[in-house]
Amino acid sequence: MPSVANFRFYAELNDFLPPERRFTEFAYGFLDGTTVKDRIESFGVPHTEVDLILVNGQSVDFTYRVQDGDRISVYPVFEAFDIAGLTRLRPEPLREVRFVLDVHLGRLATYLRMLGFDTLYQNDCADEHLAEVSRQEHRILLTRDVGLLKRGSVTHGYYLRATQPREQLAEAVRRFDLGRLAKPFSRCLRCNTLLAQADKDQVRHQIPDQVALLHDEFRHCPDCGRAYWKGGHFRRMRQWIDATVQGSVVARCQPPS
Ligand SMILES: [Zn+2]
DSSP, X not given: OOEEEEEEEOGGGGGGSOGGGTTSOEEEEESSOOBHHHHHHHTTOOGGGEEEEEETTEEEOXXXXXXXXXXXXXXXXXXXXXXXXXXXXXXXXXXXXXXXEOTTOHHHHHHHHHTTOOEEOOTTOOHHHHHHHHHHHTOEEEESOHHHHTSTTOSSEEEOOOOSHHHHHHHHHHHTTOGGGOOTTOBOTTTOOBOEEEOHHHHGGXXXXXXXXXXXXXXXXXXXXXXXXXXXXXXXXXXXXXXXXXXXXXXXXXXXX
């Protein structure tokens, strides 16, 4: 008699499965007790996509040997679930946490970029386009529109409770544990592009004389050309960021270098 275990894969891990196994529990018969990692990969799901495995409700690591009667739940990198207390398979998420924002969240988009998060935002994007970008690029869709999250194509979305942009940022930081992942002042606030080092000569025509006198370190956006330096605005933004993430990002909050 072969042994039987039941598997279920969650969220975008289903992309790797044949249609009959997607979003449903399925039984799998086996003779040998191979590791759960090998079994998962035999179904076509790369182990690198997996962040949490529960066997009969308990978290296990990849070396667990599948037993007769096991119910095995396999989850992708968690962006929106609190799994404190469970065994994550890796200390840092494999995938970069990225966002796409609903059309009414322009200020929040700027704030997330301040923290260094890849954040797509346009003020004239159709719902179906937002859902599609979220699905294809594995971006977390942030919105205040519940209907948008009910679209079948959205697998990674979050309904923001807060209505004020600063509170929304604090909510997102808590919800997605962003403090430990933040890289403040690494991304253009206007266009989301990663900033590059710049010589003073490169940005001299964009900056006030006083700034040129007082500062020697600059960054600029390779795409839109906007210049950044560590002036008063930098210190205020940094204080606010530190307060927002309540110290968890302070150690990482290095100025651009
Ligand atoms: Zn830019």
